[in-house]
Amino acid sequence: MKKFMKMYRTNLFFAVGTTICMTWILIAIFANFLAPYDPLLQNMAEKLKPPSGQHWFGTDRLGRDILSRVIVGSRLSISAGLITVTVAATIGSIYGGIAGYVGGVTDNIMMRFAEMVLAFPALILAMVIGVVLGPSLYNTLLALVIVAWPTYARVMRSVVISIKENDYVESSRALGASNFRILSNEILPNTIGAVIILATLDIGNQILFFSTLSFLGLGSPPPNPEWGAMVSDGMDNFLQWWICTFPGLAILSIAIGANFIGDGIRDLLDPKLRKEF
Amino acid sequence: MNLAKFIVKRLLFTVMLLIGVATSVFILSKMVPGDGVSSYLSPRSLANEQIVEAFKVKWGLDKPLIVQYVYYMKNLLQGNLGQSIRTGNQVVSDLVKNYPATIELASMSILLATFFGVLFGIVSATKRNSLIDQSLRAVSVTGVSVPSFWLAILVLYVFYYKLGWAPGTGRMSLGIQAPRHITGLYVVDGFITGNYEAMLDSLSHLILPSIVLASFTMGLITRTTRASLLETLSTDYIRTAKAKGLPKAPLMYRHAMGNAAIPVLTVIGVGFGNLLGGMVLVETIFAWPGIGQLAFQSVKSLDFPSIIGVSLLIAANYAVINIFIDVMYGVIDPRVRYDR
Numbered sequence: 001m002k003k004f005m006k007m008y009r010t011n012l013f014f015a016v017g018t019t020i021c022m023t024w025i026l027i028a029i030f031a032n033f034l035a036p037y038d039p040l041l042q043n044m045a046e047k048l049k050p051p052s053g054q055h056w057f058g059t060d061r062l063g064r065d066i067l068s069r070v071i072v073g074s075r076l077s078i079s080a081g082l083i084t085v086t087v088a089a090t091i092g093s094i095y096g097g098i099a100g101y102v103g104g105v106t107d108n109i110m111m112r113f114a115e116m117v118l119a120f121p122a123l124i125l126a127m128v129i130g131v132v133l134g135p136s137l138y139n140t141l142l143a144l145v146i147v148a149w150p151t152y153a154r155v156m157r158s159v160v161i162s163i164k165e166n167d168y169v170e171s172s173r174a175l176g177a178s179n180f181r182i183l184s185n186e187i188l189p190n191t192i193g194a195v196i197i198l199a200t201l202d203i204g205n206q207i208l209f210f211s212t213l214s215f216l217g218l219g220s221p222p223p224n225p226e227w228g229a230m231v232s233d234g235m236d237n238f239l240q241w242w243i244c245t246f247p248g249l250a251i252l253s254i255a256i257g258a259n260f261i262g263d264g265i266r267d268l269l270d271p272k273l274r275k276e277f
Numbered sequence: 278m279n280l281a282k283f284i285v286k287r288l289l290f291t292v293m294l295l296i297g298v299a300t301s302v303f304i305l306s307k308m309v310p311g312d313g314v315s316s317y318l319s320p321r322s323l324a325n326e327q328i329v330e331a332f333k334v335k336w337g338l339d340k341p342l343i344v345q346y347v348y349y350m351k352n353l354l355q356g357n358l359g360q361s362i363r364t365g366n367q368v369v370s371d372l373v374k375n376y377p378a379t380i381e382l383a384s385m386s387i388l389l390a391t392f393f394g395v396l397f398g399i400v401s402a403t404k405r406n407s408l409i410d411q412s413l414r415a416v417s418v419t420g421v422s423v424p425s426f427w428l429a430i431l432v433l434y435v436f437y438y439k440l441g442w443a444p445g446t447g448r449m450s451l452g453i454q455a456p457r458h459i460t461g462l463y464v465v466d467g468f469i470t471g472n473y474e475a476m477l478d479s480l481s482h483l484i485l486p487s488i489v490l491a492s493f494t495m496g497l498i499t500r501t502t503r504a505s506l507l508e509t510l511s512t513d514y515i516r517t518a519k520a521k522g523l524p525k526a527p528l529m530y531r532h533a534m535g536n537a538a539i540p541v542l543t544v545i546g547v548g549f550g551n552l553l554g555g556m557v558l559v560e561t562i563f564a565w566p567g568i569g570q571l572a573f574q575s576v577k578s579l580d581f582p583s584i585i586g587v588s589l590l591i592a593a594n595y596a597v598i599n600i601f602i603d604v605m606y607g608v609i610d611p612r613v614r615y616d617r
Contacts, residue, residue, distance in 0.1 A: 013414065116297035121554045121591040127576040128584060132308050208424055212558065215426050216573075231427050235562070241434050248427030255422035263418070 011267070017260025024254050028074040035068035039225045051242055058242035060233055066243065069225035070250050076137075076226050077254065081207035084144040088206075089199045091145070092152025097191070099153065100160030101183065111157065114150040122147045123212065130218035137220035140213050144206060155198055159191045200265045204258030211251045227251050280607070284600060291596035298592045299353055299585060303346060306581040358589075359582040363574060368586035371571060376590070377461025378448060379560070379567030381479075383552035384462075385487040390494035391545055397495075398502020398541070403529070405507065413499065420496025426558040429489045433562070436485060443485050444478075446564035453478050486563045490556060494548035501544045505537040512536075538609055546602040553598075554591030 027034060037055075043063035051058045057066035099110040117125075129143040163169065169186050177185070213219060214228030222229070227247040234244020322328045333339045340348075352359065358368035397417065401410045436443040448463060449455055456466040456475040464483070467476025509515065510533055518532055553568070560569035568587060575583035 012411070013418075112293075112297070116294060116301065119294045119592045119595060120298055120301060121572075121588060123557050124554075124572050124576060124584070124588055124591070127557075127573075128302075128305055131576055131579060132305060204422060208422070211424055212426065215424075215558070228424075228426075231424070231430065235430050238430070238434065238438070244427060244430050248424060248431065251424045251427065252419070252422055255424075256418055259418050259422050 013260045014264030017257045020257030031072045035071045037065035037068040039068040039072040057246040073225040080210040084206045088145045088148035092149035093156040096153035096156030100157035114153045118150045201262035204255040287600045302585045358586045361583040363578045363580040381462040385483045386490040387549045389491040394495040394498025397499040401503040402506035417496040417499035420492040429562040505540040509533045509537040550595040550598045553594045
């Protein structure tokens, strides 16, 4: 925490990133109070209106207030990013950890499988899964996790392999510690850093990827406000620039914030890089 | 191990990888409810049980899964990708038709991304922590954070609709004939055949989509160049060279750049692989008749033969580029040995 505060003071980008993300998290939490209109309320008399004092971000083709939809949409995007990263990091780390710790043929088979998933073009794989299983929020998240986990598995495996040869692991084994105990007490604490770096760097990517899938119509069904789907509405109403501009800016700002934080945490946890930046 | 052996080993591994990709598409295609019969037959035929049965017998769908898989693999290994359900063409001919458009766009994007990325990275590293370094860092983070589909719509709105500086979607303007087919790359074909009107027209159509696509890769290249150059500059041999009084320019260009180049080269290669396979959205928005658009349309209509073709092509691209990068390592840095 002390380190964190120091970074906040000394690393401008980290401070900006944290501020952006904290703002978005607060907006997501208090969305219902902040949104000036009901995000689902249709008002055909007010459709396709440019930004004005009444509707700061304008209205879409059903007369819904875009500002309200952007505000409420933050909930879905942020939780999708966090859920995907958490689940993928957990599954991937366990998978890679087992592969690295056990080694041998098991390791070989497990990692070839992970590489096969990685070799698959990510967007096409996610789209196929989405189309095959049908568009729903749950299926979209499943597709995101399926695409994301192998990266964690690879990183975790390489870290575990480099750690398990260390003397302190050997001595723990010599003292008669069980495999489970070695994993939880000796190896896990030393690997968590690498996974956290990867995960924070990944959150921005996953929010982007989620919005990409929702842009393609694979997400929660239409009336719900979702940034990617809103940009897609904007493409259908090409001349009304405000419809796609504002949700796109929302995606951009949160991805920038997440990337700044990820960079900062990498600098903090990776001492080799720390002196470089 | 020598270079040839290394390449052969990597190619064998690539073939295994492609078999894996093909297998996973097969599994996915079997997860579609009703064997995917519904995407082939009309609703009326679907209601008739006899027709459905006959269809299944014709395509071997009545056989056990493992037999189907063996047939499927046998065909693939003979290079028979089958017929696209959506277009009715051979999958291979669809791929051959669309691939040049993607290569042209990806090459243009990677040129832009490399030029600006390396330039920005070098400026950033030499003027470290200055205002210009900070702003370039902000630019590169914005580049990797911007949603490409949104940027695509935005630049079309501003530069095509509002300002009229750039042409709209597609590879050529209406009324201009595509140049005679030689490579399939319109700019190159136009140049070779002396059809400069077509060459300039297709070049101007490349500008907007390639800027959109370059933004992400440029961000990555800038960051990598900066970090790698800074690391090299802090090594002992550079300090020695500095102490000997070597001027700044040869120090940078002759001594530091070579060693800083390997990570940058990797990012450029990976970026090119991403561009060749990851342009689904931008190609669709710009109505660019390439592999990405083909992928999008195939997935939307669950045209599995075509999905397999596209996936295999993209995975093969990645693999070949990776092998090429590994070989280049040895060219740049003679210490690298291929004996893993």
